[in-house]
Amino acid sequence: MVQVEQIFPSLTWRIRHEVMYPDRPFDFVKLKEDFEGIHFGLYADHKLTGVVSLFQEGTIYQFRKLAVLTAAQKMGYGAQLLQYVIDFCKIQKATKLWCNARVNAKEFYVKFGFQATDRIFSKDGLDFVIMELALNKIEEK
Template identity: 30%
Template sequence: MIEIKFVSPEQTYEIRREILRKNIPLTEKIQGDFEDDTFHLGAFSNGILVSVATFMKDNHQYFSGFQFRLRGMATLEKVQGKGLGKQLIFKAEEFLKEKNVSILWCNARVVALKFYQNCGFETIGEEFEIPLIGGHYVMFKELKND
């Protein structure tokens, strides 16, 4: 059984470190983790945290309106491809729509483009490099209240 719940920043660190920072000398902590507007979601499989994502108020020059940024999206390898990350994003979208957020954006790793496209995100701009991590694209999704 999968449960999506709000989690603390500290609960995201182990999965972030294992998936996003493996063999990279960078911290799993993200600036803004503890800001009042920031929230973290976790997907639990049979009570075990297996996927995390962080959502924070952050504006990007490409967009106007009320924006939030997705950061630290990570799912344990053994459960990747089972739709857990997508469930996290969709749950966050429900919450963000209630706050009248109009754009959800992220810096997506090239290897994750298909995942984000399957969640309804679009690419904007050119590929850029984040040192020690690799190629990224800015991706975004317009959030419309149904």
């Protein structure tokens, strides 16, 4: 049984740390904006298995720190979380959803309709590309 729910920011930190930055101090995975965002957790058999954080600026949303426990990867949980976020943004009438994707994960996002921009950067020893998904068009009056 798989279920996605909104969760407290602090529930994201353990999985972020374990999956994304295990060699860094625990506080490294905390974002200063965490308490302004919306956070979702994917529960597989009642165990928190994946997380993602969503931040809004007007009608544009950014998701950050999409992570699934290593033992549960390649089971479609990341795809379920991302689809949930896309659907949530559509309901919120978002016009665009974007992320800083690790370059080696770019193809994962392409499957959902995201397009790579020409904005590429390196941070903390990793290469990222900004990817965007156009959503609801603003209705003209």
